Amino acid sequence: MEVMIAGVIGLLTACGVYLLLRSRTFSVVLGLALLSYAVNLFLLAMGRLVTHRPPILEPGRTAYVDPTPQALVLTAIVIGFAMTAFLIALALRARRETGSDQVDGIKTVDSATPL
Amino acid sequence: MAQGWSESEFLIILLVFNMIPMIPLIPLLGALSPLLAGRCGRNACAWATAAVATASLILLLWLSPPIFDGVVLQAGWRWLPELGLNFTFRLDGLALLFGLLITGIGLLVILYARYYLSERDDLGRFYALLLLFMGAMLGVVLADNLLLLLTFWELTSLSSLLLIGYWRSRADARQGARMALTVTAVGGLALLAGFLLLGHIAGSFELSAVLAAGETVKNHPWYPLTLVLILLGAFTKSAQFPFHFWLPHAMAAPTPVSAYLHSATMVKAGVFLLARLFPVLADTDLWFYLVGVTGLFTLLFAAYAALFQHDLKGLLAYSTISHLGLITLLLGLGTPLTAVAGVFHIINHAVFKASLFMAAGIIDHETGCRDMRQLNGLFKYMPWTATLAMTAAAAMAGVPLLNGFLSKEMFFAQTVHLTTMGDISWLWPILATVAGIFSVAYSARFIHDVFFNGDPINLPRLPHEPPPYLRAPVEILVAICLLVGIAPVYTVAPLLAAAATSVVGEPLPSYSLALWHGFNLPLLMSGLALSGGAAMYWQRRWLFLLGDRYPPLDGKFLFEYNLNLGIGVARRLTTILENGSLQHYLSLLMVTAVVVGIAGMWQGDLLTDHQPFQSVDPLSLLAVLLLVLTAWLTVFWQRQRLVAVTMLGGVGLMVALMFVRFSAPDLALTQLAVEVVTTVLLLLALRYLPPETSLESTLRRRFRDAGLAILAGIGVAALTWGILIRPSQPELAEYFLATSLLGGGGANVVNVILVDFRGFDTLGEATVLGIAALGIVALLSSGLPSPTTLSPFTACPEMRWPLLLRIGARPLLGLTLLLAAYLFLRGHNLPGGGFIAGLVTALALATQYLAGDHHWTTARLALNQQRLIASGLALIAATGLISGLFGYPFLTSTFAHVSLPILGDFEIASAMAFDLGVYLIVVGTVMAMLLALGRPEAAEIEWKS
Structure with missing residues (x-):
């Protein structure tokens, strides 16, 4: 299980990094989203892989998962969402200003023509 | 505590002789007085300046009698004792001599400058700089701490730059000033290194301790390096060969400056340092x-x-x-x-x-x-x-x-x-x-x-x-x-x-x-x-003939050659590193991260130290396979954007399932809600972006990026694995689990951490959320780019609001809001809370916009998102401040058990008000984001009216 989860996090990172390095804003947004997933899972894994022990206190139960990483991840998810949204807005504004969705604002011939 | 002084000694010294720090501080602070007095005429300006310098001089004379008997006065206070940096001063014979030269000749220069500078020159600025320099120079000679001495040393370099370049319209003045600064500042850097070594060898940066450690220093293997570095500082300042060339060019300064800086004070700082460290070096x-x-x-x-x-x-x-x-x-x-x-x-x-x-x-x-x-x-x-x-x-x-x-x-x-x-x-x-x-x-x-x-x-x-x-x-x-x-x-x-x-x-x-x-x-x-x-x-004629034929070398050419060489190298380096391409920066960043990561892992024994593996169950395997597949397909189909968004949503869902699988119900709920909102946002954005990405990068480029990505992936995977095979450290977890119910009054530990234990962090994060929303509104306030795909509604108006959605949405609103309220209220004890409830509420409201007419909905949903965010933040701040009224630290929470007739026994925690603030911020933020991207275009509004 540990190897599998580590592999999944690695794969999500690799996919995210590859997309981040593309030249179009939309790919970068996708890449960042994938990278956020990887980071969130990574943070969760800091509390180790625990089954059926949610950090909800119940009388009679003594074993719980470490709640600290979860609290971090919860805010990370929301902040990650805010960042994605901001990036989208930035991409739209950049296209409005430069007429292109290339990350450096370079106009290319095959850039979609506005209707 | 400065080394060498006991606590009581320090206090006595502080009480009796705390006038010593005033000697440099009076001119430093008094530098303002000529600027203020400058409006009342040139004489007033000169008098104000002279008064400041005289005050320093009198103080110095008043403290001086014991010095002649060989007493050393010390005073000061701690500044950054952890770094060995103290605000300590010493007045001994050498300091007294220099202090008298600086203030005495300074006073004469003040008088001289009053009549030397013309009506056109700004006397106030001149005197202010002069006092600044005087204070810095007094600081150099009086400092007991080497680092403090260096601080004043650099201050003399800076103020002398401004004094030499006082006639700033003159090119030679600017060049001379810049050259003086460059040479002395480079020396200052060497001096800093030398002082650090010296302080390390002597075990203290206090001169009193350093001066006593002469033998230790001289027998230390680092002595030669220390000496050379300190001498570089002293020689550049005192214009010793081969650093002498800046001084003749500094003659572009007004003559009062030359009379002061280049005879009695600044150039003497170097020989002062040699004299000061004479017993040590x-x-x-x-x-x-x-x-x-x-x-x-x-x-x-x-x-x-x-x-x-x-x-x-x-x-x-x-x-x-x-x-x-x-x-x-x-x-x-x-x-x-x-x-x-x-x-x-x-x-x-x-x-x-x-x-x-x-x-x-x-x-x-x-x-x-x-x-x-x-x-x-x-x-x-x-x-x-x-x-x-x-x-x-x-x-x-x-x-x-x-x-x-x-x-x-x-x-x-x-x-x-x-x-x-x-x-x-x-x-x-x-x-x-x-x-x-x-x-x-x-x-x-x-x-x-x-x-x-x-x-x-x-x-x-x-x-x-x-x-x-x-x-x-x-x-x-x-x-x-x-x-x-x-x-x-x-x-x-x-x-x-x-x-x-x-x-x-x-x-x-x-x-x-x-x-x-x-x-x-x-x-x-x-x-x-x-x-x-x-x-x-x-017989000078013969000598002059000789001198004309072999003129003495002027270091200026060498200096400027080297300077231009340095600037050229810097410029080339900048062009390579900073070529204006974000892609280039990102790949540099990634390469650095990978290299640093690998270097870090290389040293440690990351992948040893086992604990037994858990076995893989079939359901988890299936979920992971789906996750791998969707992630891969997101990349594979990234150029067909609509498909890619769908696949990304799949990844998000699988991640939510992983959260469920590994005992994180709160995360799963949040992830699900966020996933929906993100997908909606991406779909909205797609309208204004090209639907497909053309194939631009070369094959080589893609291979390079893929290689980098795989390296990064392997690194992160290795890091995760290295952590997963180690036993966890449970102290923090045990603390939170043990105190959550007693201290925070909630059974959902994650929620209690968010709204109580780490409430201040959450406040910060909620603020970031609000700022992001405002940023998006501001970014898109000037309008969206022109759409790239035809709206289906424009072509076919009756398709505009699908009947089923329109009819379903209204009752759904009530149900969803009820769900949000439920999630919110139980959040302190069961999975839920302000973040999740806020996301659900925002989605319920957004559905109304999707299903109905934008105007119709806007008219009935009189919610101002910015006001929502502001009130949420205000609520959080108020919760925090109220605890202050009762004498508790900011954001301390309290709770009580309440019994209501039908609902039964439940708790109300003050943290709930905090969570409500978070809720309001999240609702406001998400609504602001969705509406900024999803508002109808001008053409549609026209069509409607």
């Missing part, structure tokens, strides 16, 4: 060869070069370099008696050189010219000034009955007894006499060329005597030259003894300040120097 072979030889060479070279200067101030600049070389040489010889001679010459040179600079300024002021080829025969136009200048120049040449004679005689006497160079020690007296000859020759040129030698040639103004106040400082200084020269024992002796004692660090050997020592070798050398110098000047 001196008396080794290395010290002798580095300091002594540099000083000797500078002395001879600059004296030779001074002879060929045609600019009056240029001559004085080179003669200053030469005299600084002499002082360096005297300190470099390393014996107590040469150190006394060195200190004596520091005093004498400051006095006569300041008066000479001022006299040169008067000549420049009254004739408009500084070229000695034009300036001739001025004696008949300004006899009194000429007499003063000639007396000062005679002191510079070492004529008897003047102060320069005494220290030069001491120097000559010392060279006779030197045996430091073995068989060629007899060279010392000869070289000393040669230096004396040159110094007499250039002094003779200064006197004869300017005041006699025919008539002036083409002067811009008819020369005449200056106003008396412009001349008064020169008169005072020349009087001191005479007094010290005639009756040294009754004037300078106590101060010299006190200063020299603190340089040598032990009781002084006996020396005599008498004028007449009988007929001996030093007197013969003096006689030879005087007659030889006169003869050399007499």
Whole structure:
């Protein structure tokens, strides 16, 4: 299980990094989203892989998962969402200003023509 | 606590002598006064400045009596004791001597500048800079902490930049100022490194401790490096060869600045440092060869070069370099008696050189010219000034009955007894006499060329005597030259003894300040120097021919060559690193992250230290396979954007399932809600972006990026695995689990952490969320880009609001809001809470916009998102502050059990108000984001109306 989860996090990172390095804003947004997933899972894994022990206190139960990483991840998810949204807005504004969705604002011939 | 002082001693010292820090602080703070007084006229401005300098001087004199008995006063307070940086000062003989020179000559310069600078010059700015410099310089000489000393040292470099470049419209002033700063600042950096090493070796940065650690320092293997670094700082500041070239170019400064900085103060900071650290660093072979030889060479070279200067101030600049070389040489010889001679010459040179600079300024002021080829025969136009200048120049040449004679005689006497160079020690007296000859020759040129030698040639103004106040400082200084020269024992002796004692660090050997020592070798050398110098000047034609053919080197070309070289390299490096391409930056960032990560993992034993693996169950395997597949497909189909968004949503869902699988229900709920909102946002954005990405990057480029991505992935995977196979450290978890119910009143520990234990963090994060929303609104306030896909509704209006969705959405609103309320209320004890409830609410509201007419919905949903965010933040802040009213720290929570008739027994925690704030912020943020992207276009609105 540990190897599998580590592999999944690695794969999500690799996919995210590859997309981040593309030249179009939309790919970068996708890449960042994938990278956020990887980071969130990574943070969760800091509390180790625990089954059926949610950090909800119940009388009679003594074993719980470490709640600290979860609290971090919860805010990370929301902040990650805010960042994605901001990036989208930035991409739209950049296209409005430069007429292109290339990350450096370079106009290319095959850039979609506005209707 | 400064080292070496006990707690009680420190307090007593603090109470009694805390006036010492005021000596530098008064001018530093008082630098404002001339700026304020500047409006009330030039005289008021000068008086205000003089008052500040006088205050420092009086304080210094008031504290001085015990110093003459060999007492060292210390005062100050702790600043950053962890770094060894303390705000500590010491007043000993050396500091007193320099303090008197700085404030005394400073006062004369203030008077002089009042009449020197013209009506056009901004006197307030000049005086403010002068006081700033004065304070910094006093700080250098009074600091007890090496790091504090360095701070003031750099401050002198900075303020001297502004003073040299005071006439900022002049190109040569700007260049000269920049050169002075570059050279001295580079030296300052070396000095910092040297001080760090010295402090490390001595175990403290306090001078009191460092001065006592002389033997430790000298026997330490780092001594040579430390010495070289410190000497670089001292030599650049004191214009020693080969760093001397900045000083002649700094002559573009107004003459009061030259008289102050380049005679008595700033250039003396370097030799001050040599004197200050004399007990720690001196008396080794290395010290002798580095300091002594540099000083000797500078002395001879600059004296030779001074002879060929045609600019009056240029001559004085080179003669200053030469005299600084002499002082360096005297300190470099390393014996107590040469150190006394060195200190004596520091005093004498400051006095006569300041008066000479001022006299040169008067000549420049009254004739408009500084070229000695034009300036001739001025004696008949300004006899009194000429007499003063000639007396000062005679002191510079070492004529008897003047102060320069005494220290030069001491120097000559010392060279006779030197045996430091073995068989060629007899060279010392000869070289000393040669230096004396040159110094007499250039002094003779200064006197004869300017005041006699025919008539002036083409002067811009008819020369005449200056106003008396412009001349008064020169008169005072020349009087001191005479007094010290005639009756040294009754004037300078106590101060010299006190200063020299603190340089040598032990009781002084006996020396005599008498004028007449009988007929001996030093007197013969003096006689030879005087007659030889006169003869050399007499036969100057031959020398000038030689000088024209082989002009003394000017380091300026080398300096500018190197400077341009450096700028060129920096520019090329910048073009490589900063080429304006975000892709390039990102790949550089990734490469760095990968390299640093690999380097870090290489060192540790990351992948050892096992604990048993868990087995894989089929359901988890299936979920992971789906996750892998969707992630891969997101990349594979990334150019067909709609498909890619769908696949990304799949990844998000699988991640949510993973959260469920690994005991994180709160995360799963949040992830699900966020996933929906993100997908909606991406779909909305797709309308304004090209639907497909064209294939742009080359195959090679894609392989490179893929390689980088795979490396990053492997790194992260290895890191995760390395952590997963180690046992966890449960302290933090145990604390939160144990105190959650008792301290926070909630069973959902994650929620309690968010709204209670780490409430301040959550406040910050909620604020970031709000700022992001406002940023998005601002970014898109000027309108969206033109759409790239045709809206289906425009082509087919009746399709605009699908019937089923429209009818379903209204009742769904109530249900969803109920769900949100449920999630919110139970959040403290069960999965849920403000974040999740906020997302659900926002989605419910957004559905209304999707299903119905935008205007219809807007009219009925009178929610201002920005106000929502603001009220949420205000609520959180209020919750936090209320706890303050009861005397608890910010954001302390409390809770109570409440019994309600139907609902039964439940708790109300003050943290709930906090969570409500979070809820409001999330609702406001998400709504703002969705509406910014999803608002109808102008065309549609038109169509509607």
